[in-house]
Amino acid sequence: MxxxxxxxxxxxxxxxxxxxxxxxxxxxxxxxxxxxxxxxxxxxxxxxxxxxxxxxxxxxxxxxxxxxxxxxxxxxxxxxxxxxxxxxxxxxxxxxxxxxxxxxxxxxxxxxxxxxxxxxxxxxxxxxxxxxxxxxxxxxxPKLGVPYPFPKPDHEAVVVLGEWWKSDTEAVINEALKSGLAPNVSDAHTINGHPGPVSNCPSTGGGFTLNVSPGKTYMLRLINAALNEELFFKIAGHKLTVVEVDATYVKPFKTDTVLIAPGQTTNVIVVADQGAGKYMLAASPFLDTPIVAVDNMTATATLHYSGTLASSPTTFTSTPARNATPVANNFVNSLRSLNSKKYPAKVPQKVDHSLFFTVGLGINPCPSCKAGNGSRAVASINNVTFVMPTIALLQAHVLKIKGVFTTDFPANPPFAFNYTGTPPANLATTTGTKVYKLPYNSTVQVVLQDTGIIAPENHPVHLHGFNFFAVGRGLGNFNPKTDPKNFNLIDPVERNTIGVPSGGWVAIRFLADNPGVWFMHCHLEVHTTWGLKMAFLVENGNGPNESILPPPKDLPKC
Incomplete structure (x- = not known):
């Protein structure tokens, strides 16, 4: 061209x-x-x-x-x-x-x-x-001529939340892997690349500014691009109307605080209905596990009404406590698919493959890890710490290269224990490059169960290649006899990344209608690095329209 x-x-x-x-x-x-x-x-x-x-x-x-x-x-x-x-x-x-x-x-x-x-x-x-x-x-x-299923906002803005390290992040994780211990937390959170005003650092500046006009409506496209932390987001003096998460419409609801995990997105409508002035935007961490380190710095930005002098004072907002689980649960429990005639919630009503995946941490021997006293922290799904291959799994699958992976990923944990109670005496995991094979167009239910090994944590799990419906959620150990009776099979929220609650579980369902090899992993980068990941191998269906396309000619080589 x-x-x-x-x-x-x-x-x-x-x-x-x-x-x-x-x-x-x-x-x-x-x-x-x-x-x-x-x-x-x-x-x-x-x-x-x-x-x-x-x-x-x-x-x-x-x-x-x-x-x-x-x-x-x-x-x-x-x-x-x-x-x-x-x-x-x-x-x-x-x-x-x-x-x-x-x-x-x-x-x-x-x-x-x-x-x-x-x-x-x-x-x-x-x-x-x-x-x-x-x-x-x-x-x-949307396609040209197709409206939003809510009143069209006057303006839109992208708001990317992130983290910032003073050190090189590759050096941070390499040192952690060498020591066997957890990596250092970030030094600041950011909103569109800026932390906002920071004490003892005048060169930081005021950060991102969202200019608004009185009476106008604004859709903020919120994205959590942070490596390791779930974040609360709020705007002083303003309500947020949630209309979409992970590129799927939801039944609109009002809130003053959004919870957004790494990899998740949330669209909110803000009405500039307050008096002229400057109002703080804030992004602060959520982590309800007291023994895990977290970057406590709140990122700030400014919502600035037109006609307001730059020297005007800013209206501040208080951020939720980092362990504000009720605030987090209130937001998550409010999410429902729009489930309209135009945008139906096509929840699988039957299940061909019912899988139970424990997600959590472990400890494996590491003689060279002196700081970890000869051990290192690892993570796993069903006690399998995933080992990254040196040849891409999809390439090995399509070209039938043997010895790269096996198809024996366990559908259930190897042994049962009180997942959210006292951990077992043996904290070690097994290792391997294993995938779980699914026939084309099969329906799948995965219950993701947090474990209290080392510490219960909220794991935002991302599934590549599919959206899924979060049909159930609860605290404690999942009960396969009673908990499914309370599943929402009508209008559960549809997502691509879901938080497994600390000391609890979440159940998702999806249709395996996309042939290929699809990664599923915790979107906390430290847990992915430690091995909390696996892959689904979805077989081809009938004919070329249900089969993966051939590899492109410029596909990178290992």
Missing amino acids: ELWVRVFILVACLLPAVVQCKVRHYQFNVVMKNTTRLCSTKSIVTVNGKFPGPTIYAREDDTVLIRVINRVKYNVSIHWHGVRQLRTGWADGPAYITQCPIQPGHSYVYNFTITGQRGTLLWHAHILWLRATLHGALVIL
Whole structure:
């Protein structure tokens, strides 16, 4: 394609309210950028020198082509978080699962079509800890002429929540793996890349500002791109109307506090109905496990009414306590699928594969881990700590390369115990590269059970390649005889990332209608690094329309 044609398409597609494009072209140059935060300057990995990275705009049914050029010293892969990737697993992005990473000096074109989806998602690096700075928004607009199922807001804004380390994040996790202990927590939270005013650091500045006009409505596309922390979000003096999560519409409800886990997105409507002035936006951590370290710094930004002097005082808001479980539960329990005629909740009513997965931590021997007294912290699903392969699982599956993985991932934990009570005497896990095989179009129920080994924690679990319905949730140990009687099979929330509550469980259902190899893992990066991950292998169906597409010619090599 001639350069001028490519530039025209790119410019046109950046005007989503005017032009409907069938194909959207983007180019991501992965480069190092010197950036100052918290009175210190460091070089970070970015896309096109931006932090957060550029927002991708597309419409439902568009084809998106993104050429990623790796100009840094690290291997790179990009995941389009929440995109269904129907039959295009080669474009999903997790390194060594659906592709080998893009090596320094090389490039790869991610090519996928957005089918049956609209709303807010995100993209991020899916290798090492590069997601800390290599992330951005993915906005999927409805088809032209198709309205939102709620009054159209006057304006929209992307709000990306994140974390910031003064140290290099790769050095942070490498030191932790060497010691066998947990990595250092971040030094600050951020809103659109800025922590807001920080004491003893005047160069930090005031942070992000959202300019509003009295009486107007604003849709905020909230994204949690943080590595390791769930976050509360609120705006002083303003109610938030929740209308969408993870690019699926929900029954609207009002709240003053949103809970959003890493990898999740939430669209809220804000009415500028207060008196002229400046109002604080705040993002603060949620963690109801007292023995786990957390970055306690609250990120702040400003909602600024037009006509208000910059020197005017800011109306502050109090943030929930970091262990405010009732606030978190109130938000989660309010979420329901819209389940309208146009946007029905197609909840699987029968289950072909009923799986019970324990998720949690463990301790394995590590003679070289002196700081850990000869042991290291690990994580697992059904007591299997996942070992990353050196050849991508999807490539091994399609090309029938033997010895890369096995298909014996257990449907249940190897032994039963009081999962949320006293841990067993043996805290060790097994290791392996195992997948669970599913026939095409089978229905699946997975109960994700937190365990109290070391400590109960909330695990935001992300499933690639599918949306799922969260049909049940509870505290304590899941009871297969009584708990399913209370499942919501009418209008449960539909998501791609779900929080397994501390000391509790969540039940999800999905239809395995997407052939390929699909990662499922905790979206707390430390737990993914420690091995809390597995993959589903969904077999081809009948004929080419139910089979994964052949690998592209520029697929990176390991």
